[in-house]
Structures are given as C-alpha cells and as structure tokens.
Amino acid sequence: MALSYKARRRWSLIILVIGLPLYIVAAVTIMGMLGRPPIWLELLIYIALGVIWAVPFKFVFKGIGQADPDEES
Numbered sequence: 001m002a003l004s005y006k007a008r009r010r011w012s013l014i015i016l017v018i019g020l021p022l023y024i025v026a027a028v029t030i031m032g033m034l035g036r037p038p039i040w041l042e043l044l045i046y047i048a049l050g051v052i053w054a055v056p057f058k059f060v061f062k063g064i065g066q067a068d069p070d071e072e073s
Helices: 005-034 039-052 055-061
Strands: none
Touching (some): 005 055
16 A cells, blocks of 8 residues: 555654664664774765665655645645
8 A cells, every 4th residue: 555645744754853863873873882993994884874774765755845746736
C-alpha cells in the first residue's frame, strides 16, 4: 500500500526530527567504541554513513517538496 502525500510528509518530519539525531548519536557512539582510525578513513566512514541513512527512506522523501498532487486547485 502506498502512502498518501500527507502521510509521507508526516513520516518525513518524524524521520528528520527524531530518527536522524538518533542515527547520528548511534553512529558517533559506535565510531568512538571502535577507536580512532586515520582521519581520512574516519572522514570516508562518516560520508558513507551520511548517505546510507537516506537510502531506506527514499520513497518517503520523494516528492515532499512539491505541491500536494491530491489537492484541488
């Protein structure tokens, strides 16, 4: 079942306000527990983690910046 435009807007807000900060804290905590790699490797890991978090939510964020397609003019 596909999500409606309003449901996708709500979920995207929840993901960005609650989920993303939790993901950042988890990523930094795990990186801290693993030890300090060389700075170039650490940068690559953080860049990869910064891109990877959005992949599962691509369908939620797609078209959110557009006008509501179900709304009548």
